[in-house]
Amino acid sequence: MERHQILIVEDDPVNINVLVGTLRDDYTVFIAKTKEKALKLLIEKKIDIVLLDLNLPDGNGLDICKMVRDDRETYSNPAIIVMTGSRDSDDELRSLEYGANDFISKPLHNQILKARIEIQVDLLRKTALLNKLARIDGLTEVANRRAFDESLVREWHRCKRAGQPLSLLLIDVDEFKKYNDAYGHTSGDMCLRQVAKLLIEVFKRASDLVARFGGEEFAVIMPNTDQKDAIALANIALGKMVEKNIPHQTSSVHDVVTFSGGLITTFPVDIDLTAEEIIHQADVQLYNAKKEGRARIMPAFTQQVASVF
Numbered sequence: 001m002e003r004h005q006i007l008i009v010e011d012d013p014v015n016i017n018v019l020v021g022t023l024r025d026d027y028t029v030f031i032a033k034t035k036e037k038a039l040k041l042l043i044e045k046k047i048d049i050v051l052l053d054l055n056l057p058d059g060n061g062l063d064i065c066k067m068v069r070d071d072r073e074t075y076s077n078p079a080i081i082v083m084t085g086s087r088d089s090d091d092e093l094r095s096l097e098y099g100a101n102d103f104i105s106k107p108l109h110n111q112i113l114k115a116r117i118e119i120q121v122d123l124l125r126k127t128a129l130l131n132k133l134a135r136i137d138g139l140t141e142v143a144n145r146r147a148f149d150e151s152l153v154r155e156w157h158r159c160k161r162a163g164q165p166l167s168l169l170l171i172d173v174d175e176f177k178k179y180n181d182a183y184g185h186t187s188g189d190m191c192l193r194q195v196a197k198l199l200i201e202v203f204k205r206a207s208d209l210v211a212r213f214g215g216e217e218f219a220v221i222m223p224n225t226d227q228k229d230a231i232a233l234a235n236i237a238l239g240k241m242v243e244k245n246i247p248h249q250t251s252s253v254h255d256v257v258t259f260s261g262g263l264i265t266t267f268p269v270d271i272d273l274t275a276e277e278i279i280h281q282a283d284v285q286l287y288n289a290k291k292e293g294r295a296r297i298m299p300a301f302t303q304q305v306a307s308v309f
Contacts (some may be wrong), residue, residue: 003028004048008295009038009064011057014110015108019051022110023117042075044070049120052100054084054091062098070097079120083108083181090197107199137212139189140196148211152275155207155223160268167222167230167265170282171199171237174294176252178215191246191257192216198244202237219282227265227299234261234297242295258295262286267301 003029004112008019011033018143023029030045032038035058041047049288050068054061061082068075082095085106092103135147142153151169159166173195175181180188198209203220213219222230238259246257262285266278281300291299 004124004158005030005046006049006051006117007032007038007041007045007047007078008051008054009033009035009061010051010053011055012053015083017104018108018110022113026114033057034132035061035064038064039067039075042078046076047078048124049117050078052080052082054080054082054086054095062094062285065095065098065100077254079124081116082122085094088257090224137196140193140212142196142218143209143211145211148209148213148221151209151211151221152278153220155209156268159223162224164224165226165265165267167225167227168278168282169220169222169230169234169262169297170213170260170262170279170286171195171218171220171259172286172290173216173247174253174260175251179248179257182248182250192247194244194246195241195257195259198240199237202233202240204212219279225265227263230263230265231297231299234263237261238295238297253294260286260289260294261297262289262301263297 001055006023007030008016009032010016016031020029020031024101025029030041030047032041033056035056038050042050050064052061052064065080065082068080072250079101081102081104083093083099083104087105096102099119104116119245135144135150136142137144152262155166173191176188176191179191192212196210196212199218201212203222207223209214209221211219211221220231226234238261241259242254242256244257247255248257249255251258262282264278264282264285285298285300289296292298
């Protein structure tokens with residue numbers, strides 16, 4: 001079972017000891033005694049739940065709450081449970097207005113605290129499942145276009161920070177309309193599922209993303225992959241597609257199902273290029289692959305491209 005991570009933002013050593021003793025058997029616990037340390041840990045760690053005291057040596061806990069909710073790209077979106085010894089109802093109201101998920105008064109009751117945390121963990125699990133389902137293509141069970149768009153922007157920024165290349169492959173199943181007309185839409189659906197499965201088997205790193213781009217088109221995002229490796233992987237995938245020996249007697253390309261691919265490898269630097277333009281460049285190469293006879297990978301290499309994402 002997944003072990004969730006909790007950040008305790010508290011400067012009182014007695015309260016810290018109580019909280020750690022209560023939670024350490026079930027959760028991975030981090031401690032921050034200041035606002036500065038809390039924000040640093042929220043960037044460095046994947047924190048699921050924050051137990052947040054309002055009174056800190058270098059600021060108010062509500063400032064943390066507001067910063068986290070205002071910048072979810074930087075701080076992710078942890079559940080926040082505010083803890084305070086104040087009996088002022090305005091504190092509770094302000095906490096909720098600033099984005100806290102729950103509010104607990106001190107002194108803390110261990111069983112109530114654990115129950116409140118378990119509620120947040122259950123909500124996190126359900127939200128994660130819904131988000132996953134919303135990003136999966138129902139037919140092929142790979143990522144859908146929404147997930148692809150989000151991943152392209154995210155990986156572009158990550159590769160830019162790390163100074164790494166990013167490769168994008170667009171794939172189109174060759175003469176798929178003819179396949180559907182000859183073999184029927186049920187067989188067409190089965191064919192797309194087999195293409196998706198093959199791509200997952202070839203592009204299997206945790207950082208790679210295989211997505212259904214639309215219709216009979218697929219896209220593969222390959223972070224930290226140079227042109228040489230990206231071409232090699234794409235050609236392996238094409239070879240395995242031919243080896244699957246899915247009959248396509250009406251194809252003018254081959255007597256089995258094949259695909260064409262357009263590939264672009266980019267090094268993100270400070271030049272004005274949008275996500276749509278990156279996709280467009282890969283799409284141009286896909287068009288060129290079709291023009292050259294299909295069943296091939298057509299690469300392009302852009303040495304200095306960048307983003308205004």
